[in-house]
Amino acid sequence: MAVWFLLPLLLLAAVALLLLRRLRLRRQAPKLLGRTLFNLTIGDIVQYDGRDWVVEDRLLYDDAGFQWLEYLLRDGNDGRWLSVCEDDWLEVSWLEDAPASELEGLTADFPDHLRCRGQLYHLKERGRASVSAAARVMNRRLQGCRFGDYEGADGRLLSLERWEEGDAPGPPELSLGRRIDPAAPVLLPGDGRSVYR
Numbered sequence: 132m133a134v135w136f137l138l139p140l141l142l143l144a145a146v147a148l149l150l151l152r153r154l155r156l157r158r159q160a161p162k163l164l165g166r167t168l169f170n171l172t173i174g175d176i177v178q179y180d181g182r183d184w185v186v187e188d189r190l191l192y193d194d195a196g197f198q199w200l201e202y203l204l205r206d207g208n209d210g211r212w213l214s215v216c217e218d219d220w221l222e223v224s225w226l227e228d229a230p231a232s233e234l235e236g237l238t239a240d241f242p243d244h245l246r247c248r249g250q251l252y253h254l255k256e257r258g259r260a261s262v263s264a265a266a267r268v269m270n271r272r273l274q275g276c277r278f279g280d281y282e283g284a285d286g287r288l289l290s291l292e293r294w295e296e297g298d299a300p301g302p303p304e305l306s307l308g309r310r311i312d313p314a315a316p317v318l319l320p321g322d323g324r325s326v327y328r
Contacts, residue, residue, distance in 0.1 A: 174321030226308035241279035252281035
């Protein structure tokens with residue numbers, strides 16, 4: 132008779148221990164936030180163009196209060212820029228660095244028209260932005276950047292930047308690409324660590 136009395140008590144104790152363990156594990160497990168184009172962090176994965184790209188840096192540009200993001204993505208030795216700009220609507224661009232020597236018609240800092248790889252591009256916007264970086268150990272606050280954004284036929288984009296070096300602008304840096312559907316990249320959380328550093 133004592134066995135029948137102890138059996139329900141042991142069963143209740145086992146259930147109580149399991150519930151306590153679950154609560155403890157739930158409190159300890161990190162909460163992974165869903166990733167959006169605005170909260171990607173170092174080590175996150177961007178699946179696009181049939182490849183997995185790792186977020187290696189996050190640059191925040193600020194042009195007199197107007198802000199946009201650029202993420203440096205890497206897959207092995209290949210790099211891309213994912214640019215996210217929210218104005219009247221969300222604009223997302225997929226860009227790749229190109230040699231500035233491919234530019235034709237660069238007679239001024241940001242001329243109204245440029246030619247590159249046989250394509251004609253027209254200036255849409257120019258300005259100056261301060262830039263801060265998320266992943267860098269040193270030099271998180273970068274020098275200012277003067278920029279010109281150009282558009283060509285078939286939705287092609289050309290981004291021209293000149294980083295400030297003292298009083299003079301530095302050499303031109305060129306990126307080429309296109310606008311993409313904001314829903315096209317698949318965003319996956321990473322572990323918060325750089326893969327390539």
